[in-house]
Amino acid sequence: MVPIDTPTLGDRSYLAHDGSVALVVDPQRDIDRVLALADEAGVRIAHVFETHIHNDYLTGGLALAEATGAAYHVNAADEVSYARTPISDGDVVEVSPSLRVRAIATPGHTFTHLSYALESVSDDGIEAVGVFTGGSLLFGATGRPDLLGHEHTSDLVHHQFSSAHRLADELPEHTHVLPTHGFGSFCSAGSTGDTTASTIGAEKRQNPALTQDEEKWVADTLAGLDAYPAYYAHMAPGNSTGPSAPDLSTPESADKETLATRIASGEWVVDLRTRTAFAAGHVTGTLNFGVDGQFATYLGWIIPWGTPLTLLGESPEQVAEAQRELVRIGIDHLEGAATGSPQDWTDAPLGSFERAVFADLAQVRHHREVSVLDVRRTSEFDEAHISGAVNVPLHELLDRVDEVPSGEVWVHCAGGYRASIAASVLAARGVHVVAVDDSFDEGAKPSGLPIAAA
Structure with a gap:
């Protein structure tokens, strides 16, 4: 089992295989990372699973399934506009003679959320070795229950409590917990700390959803809910229609005059350099979202959706990194980009603070x-x-x-x-x-x- 981290969004995807056949859970939109890992391992991706219709990023699931010929497993109850292999609570998918996946209904983050028990098959029987929990049971926390609107939060938070207990009751304590959220994602309700691995047994001992009574846990969870990025509003609709593979081709180059015109007209020209470099000298009117931090989360949160965007970076690689971050949240089109230093981007005196x-x-x-x-x-x-x-x-x-x-x-x-x-x-x-x-x-x-x- 190979986790694929996307730290700037606080998420993980997963590639699991038996040495020959592989499955992928909750892939990010830039599927080239997944394809490269599968190629490196010498395995064929036969199945792609979604735990839920994501609210914090555009999925690469459909594009990955189309690129590999894999079956694309999405909850039968989800209303989507693309062909998928419907899956429901209790369904079992035989990945290979030694590996299978069992769907477990775990509503709470969404009404149709599924977790997937990864089970090994041998002459000794069937054993759960891990469970892909998506936005259900996280490390020391759970996924937040309020992303579908205030009117659903009360129902969802109680579902979330029940789902955590279902996982704890049905799975052996040694089962590895493999969540999608909880590594800095705003999809988490409660702190997941710095934990990078856990088991059902560990969660039984440390997760408030499994150590507190329902009334207290619900009250604490609701009291702890905080603001979440505005761009989330665009993710579930995009995931329901099926995002295409992203275009990561190099943006059109922007010269000094073009940059000045775009800044003067109110377009966003974003400087990707570190905050130290930006403060020391920058093109007046540009905005600093360093690609060294939670770049996509905060840019996506703050930018008026649809605002024309141009990137400034020290190198083509820095621009490419930012572009990759942006397509994950559905910002596909860039007006252009420029690389180098502020002196390459303007003839005017530089700003600083x-x-x-x-x-x-x-x-x-x-x-x-x-x-x-x-x-x-x-x-x-x-x-x-x-x-x-x-x-x-x-x-x-x-x-x-x-x-x-x-x-x-x-x-x-x-x-x-x-x-x-x-x-x-x-x-x-x-x-x-x-x-x-x-x-x-x-x-x-x-x-x-x-x-x-x-």
Whole structure:
């Protein structure tokens, strides 16, 4: 069994095989990664399974099945507009004489969610060796129950509790738990921590869904639900119609004049370099979404859907990496791209802004009046924040930019990545901004800054 990680979206896909025949679960849209792994292992992909109609990325399942001739297993109850091999609770798919997959209904993340027990077949009998749990049972958590709309959340959260218990009751404790979400994905309800592997037995001991009573778990889960990326609204419809294989061909090159025109007309020109490089010098009016962080998650969350997009990168490889991230969430068309350095992208004076740490902010406040803008989510702000800070979550900044204080603004988040995005948005509007590139948990309180809670 080979996990295929997509860390910027917080997801995993899986390739499992017996040395000859393979199955794939919840593939991302860039299926070339899967095909390369199968080729490396010398196996034939015969089956592709979807645990659910995904809300956080466009699937590569249909394209992979078409490319390989594999059977494409999607819940018979899902309304989709493409041909699939319908599968339902209790169905068994014989992958090979030694390997089979059994479908287990686990509603909660969606109403039609399925988990798949991976079972080995031998003369000694049938044994569950792993279970692909999608957005059902995660490492120390579960998938969130609110992505289908507020009116369904109450029903789904109770289904999620029951599904976790069904898996725990039906599968041996040694069974490996193999979730799709839970590695930073906003599809998780509750923290999955840094865990990278688990079993049914371990989850019985540590997962609140299996250690708390239903009433308490439901209340805690609902209370902990937070904002999720706006682009999610486009994913389930796209997955129901069947995404095609992505076009990853090189974008058209954009010269200095073209870039200037696009920026002046309000198009998005995004600088993919690190926040350190961007702060030191950038084309005025560009926005910084470093490809070294959760690039697709935050760009997809913030960009007005359909806005023309041009990428700036240090190298063609950096642009290609960003392009790959974007097609996973359905941003297929780029107006163009340019590579090199800011001096290659404009003849105008470069923009820049200061970077600092929380200790610098503490010192500055003794000498002059500055404003503090906290762009973390409201739940993070409520837990603890710098006294007097203004909270405008990053994903709301474009709509609430008029709430940003005038004068010198020090902007921070939890670690620096979101702060740089926000700083680039404000700098493009002429705000005197300083980006705090520091850990809030490790830097704010020790600096002596006054910390409050809601």
